[in-house]
Amino acid sequence: MKKINEIFYSIQGEGYYTGVPAVFIRFSGCNLECDFCDTVHNPGKLMSEQEIVDMVQSFPAKHIVLTGGEPSMQLDDNILSLLKSKGFYLQIETNGTLTSGFDAVTRWCDWITCSPKKNCIRKQMDELKVVFQNQDMSIYDEYSCKHKMLQPCSMQNTKEVIEFIKRHPEWRLSLQTHKYLHIR
Numbered sequence: 001m002k003k004i005n006e007i008f009y010s011i012q013g014e015g016y017y018t019g020v021p022a023v024f025i026r027f028s029g030c031n032l033e034c035d036f037c038d039t040v041h042n043p044g045k046l047m048s049e050q051e052i053v054d055m056v057q058s059f060p061a062k063h064i065v066l067t068g069g070e071p072s073m074q075l076d077d078n079i080l081s082l083l084k085s086k087g088f089y090l091q092i093e094t095n096g097t098l099t100s101g102f103d104a105v106t107r108w109c110d111w112i113t114c115s116p117k118k119n120c121i122r123k124q125m126d127e128l129k130v131v132f133q134n135q136d137m138s139i140y141d142e143y144s145c146k147h148k149m150l151q152p153c154s155m156q157n158t159k160e161v162i163e164f165i166k167r168h169p170e171w172r173l174s175l176q177t178h179k180y181l182h183i184r
């Protein structure tokens with residue numbers, strides 16, 4: 001059984017896969033308590049692996065976003081292999097701070113999007129996704145990734161983000177388009 005906050009069908013609003021129709025599985029719970037967290041992820045209901053698969057199969061898209069909270073807290077070979085066996089493309093959004101669950105993630109997930117928080121131990125990912133808060137950006141030099149995505153903080157500092165990206169073109173702009181569009 002997994003504690004699931006919600007499963008819904010929408011468009012990926014941010015990051016590399018912006019615009020892609022996707023089924024979101026939001027796992028309940030996180031190992032961190034970031035003060036800027038804007039996701040209500042703690043409430044949830046227990047669902048069996050089969051119930052989860054049945055629900056995601058009721059939507060037409062084949063792209064799944066495993067998100068949270070911190071989804072790797074609950075991910076294992078059982079649920080991931082079951083989803084893969086149904087032909088889904090698996091993208092995980094993680095804070096990169098956990099080891100447990102990650103062996104299974106690396107075995108089965110097609111795409112790792114990491115928004116590294118303090119104590120991030122994951123140094124390799126497909127996509128590094130960072131919220132710009134005037135932090136020292138050199139801290140991200142240690143990460144190895146295919147794409148570096150930079151987001152404004154709550155849509156407030158877009159101009160600063162664009163100026164930063166123009167000076168550092170290895171980064172790309174990521175907008176939380178679902179917030180602009182008022183969709184989930």
Ligand code: SF4
Binds near residue numbers: 030036041068069117
């Ligand atoms: S890691 Fe992400 S989900 Fe967890 S508390 Fe921080 S912002 Fe929220």
